[in-house]
Amino acid sequence: MTPQQVCRALRDDIIRGDFVSGQRLTEDTLAERYGVSRVPVREALRTLEAEGFASSRPYAGTFVAELTEAEAADLLEIRALLEPLCASRAATRRSPEQLGRLKELTSLGQAAVRDGRLDELARLNSRFHEVLAEASGSALLAQLITQLSWKIAWVYAVELPRRAEDSWDEHEQICAALEAGDAERAHTVVAEHIAHAASAYRLRQRGGADG
Known part of the structure; x- marks a missing residue:
C-alpha cells in the first residue's frame, strides 16, 4: 500500500x-494492521x-483527534451554504x-442499505457529494466540498445508518432534479437533504447531553 492508500484506509477506519477520539495511533500497530512498513504509516499520520x-502530543505520540461541537457546527453551516449552490449549478x-455516476452511487448506496452493509455508506455518501460538486462546473466549489467531505462524513458517521434509507431516497430525488435540468428543484432538494441530516445530528447530540 502507498502512503495515500494507508491514509485513506485509516481515515475510513476513524x-x-x-x-x-483520543485513542493512541502507534506506527507499529498500524503497520501490522495494514500490512506495510512504518514509513507509509508515518506519512499517512502526517497527512491525517x-x-x-x-493530533500529536509532545513525548506522548499521535492520537485520534476530537471533533469539537464548534467545529461540527461550522461544518454543518458551511455545507448548508455550499451544497445547494452546487446542486443548482449542476442541474x-x-x-x-457525471449524472450516470451519481445514479450509480445512489444505486450502490441503496443496495448497501438493503444488504445491511452500513459500514460502506460514509464512503459512498462522501463520493456522491464530491461528484455533485464536480458537476457544478466550478473547480473552486468542487475543491472546497472535497476538502470538507471527509470531515463532514465524520460528523454524520453515527447518523448515516439511522436514516440510511431516507438519505439514499433523497439522493435519488437529487438525481431526478439534475436529470430534469431543474436548478430550483435541485437547490431545494439538496437544502432539505442537508437540513434533515443536520436535524438528526443535532437531535442525537441533545439526546446524548440529556442522557
Whole structure:
C-alpha cells in the first residue's frame, strides 16, 4: 500500500469508529494492521494530522483527534451554504457521465442499505457529494466540498445508518432534479437533504447531553 492508500484506509477506519477520539495511533500497530512498513504509516499520520483527524502530543505520540461541537457546527453551516449552490449549478452544467455516476452511487448506496452493509455508506455518501460538486462546473466549489467531505462524513458517521434509507431516497430525488435540468428543484432538494441530516445530528447530540 502507498502512503495515500494507508491514509485513506485509516481515515475510513476513524470515520467508521474503529478508532475513537483520543485513542493512541502507534506506527507499529498500524503497520501490522495494514500490512506495510512504518514509513507509509508515518506519512499517512502526517497527512491525517493536517486534515484534522489526528493530533500529536509532545513525548506522548499521535492520537485520534476530537471533533469539537464548534467545529461540527461550522461544518454543518458551511455545507448548508455550499451544497445547494452546487446542486443548482449542476442541474444545468452536469455532464451525462457525471449524472450516470451519481445514479450509480445512489444505486450502490441503496443496495448497501438493503444488504445491511452500513459500514460502506460514509464512503459512498462522501463520493456522491464530491461528484455533485464536480458537476457544478466550478473547480473552486468542487475543491472546497472535497476538502470538507471527509470531515463532514465524520460528523454524520453515527447518523448515516439511522436514516440510511431516507438519505439514499433523497439522493435519488437529487438525481431526478439534475436529470430534469431543474436548478430550483435541485437547490431545494439538496437544502432539505442537508437540513434533515443536520436535524438528526443535532437531535442525537441533545439526546446524548440529556442522557
